[in-house]
Amino acid sequence: MNEDSTGDGPSAPGSQWYDAEAGPLVRPYAMTGGRTKPGPSNVRFDLIALVVVDDDPPGPADEALLGPEHRSLLTLCRAETQSVAELAADADLPVGVVRVLLGDLLESGFVRVSRPVPPAQLPDERILREVIDGLRAL
Amino acid sequence: MAYERSERTGACDETDSTALALKILVAGGFGVGKTTLVGAVSEIRPLRTEEQLSRAGQSVDDTGGVDQKTTTTVAMDFGRITIRSGLSLYLFGTPGQDRFWFLWDELSQGALGAVVLADTRRLEDCFPAVDYFEHRKIPFVVAVNCFTGARTYGAADVSLALDLDRGTPVVLCDARDRDSGKEVLIRLVEYAGRMHTARLLDSVG
């Protein structure tokens, strides 16, 4: 996954999000300005990382600058706390694209993203019991 | 649960700290019933991941070096079971082909455990999945999908044929049946809990 290649980026709406050196546009990464990795925060969100809207988000003026895909993701986040995987399924976008877009939204303070549970920290017995009872009751 | 938050807006807050997401993988050979099982117990949705086959796929998917950035779409099954508000179980049907091992690595990160579906008519199809989870010490159960017409074997026979570690549960199931699928998941969560407790005890003793 390298991002340095020649080719001109698009001047699509919301292109202020795109970094200048963004590479060639192989769809569907066009809407991320060719970027295949999230921005400076450099986190690769887990599929089950949960995304919540920030309780102190930037104002409407900043929001108006967002591209359509960023905005539709934000709308989905506002409806319900969802995982990265659900957002990708709902927005009908590949996970890689959603990761990049979420990275932008995180950088600009619109959302917060949970870290995945490290393998060594599996949930305690009480939670697992709750899951088992919940499954039985399903 | 800790939240990533941009530097600009400051520190984490704990308002949503109770939200918990657990991940269970559903693996097994092609046509064994992964999609069927995920669909039986949850609202299933297709999930697309757009992967760049730079390392993993190069040898298999060799396009003669025409384009270094071969992008391929991998579809996975994906389902969610809401236990309660703030506690959800996420099911992922792992992509079948070997060239997507790198996706397995990501999927298995932090997973609670896995269900390996098996069909006794072609048991060898689940060997790679069994090996994978054994090597990574990820708790798994083997669920034998009892297709009609297939000779039925007992759980002990399957356990022996797969040379499973002692204690690895083998469950007979019907992937199309919701209750049967639920039972498989329950056995897995119970087993994962036992494994986890055992490891904790090991680490202190």
Ligand SMILES: Nc1nc2c(ncn2[C@@H]2O[C@H](COP(=O)(O)OP(=O)(O)O)[C@@H](O)[C@H]2O)c(=O)[nH]1
């Ligand atoms: N008779 C029978 N058919 C099944 C069972 N489970 C799955 N199938 C069928 O087997 C085929 C493959 O199942 P699928 O879930 O797509 O397999 P996957 O490739 O592992 O996702 C489908 O046509 C299913 O309807 C089962 O328990 N009994």
Ligand SMILES: [Mg+2]
């Ligand atoms: Mg399938």
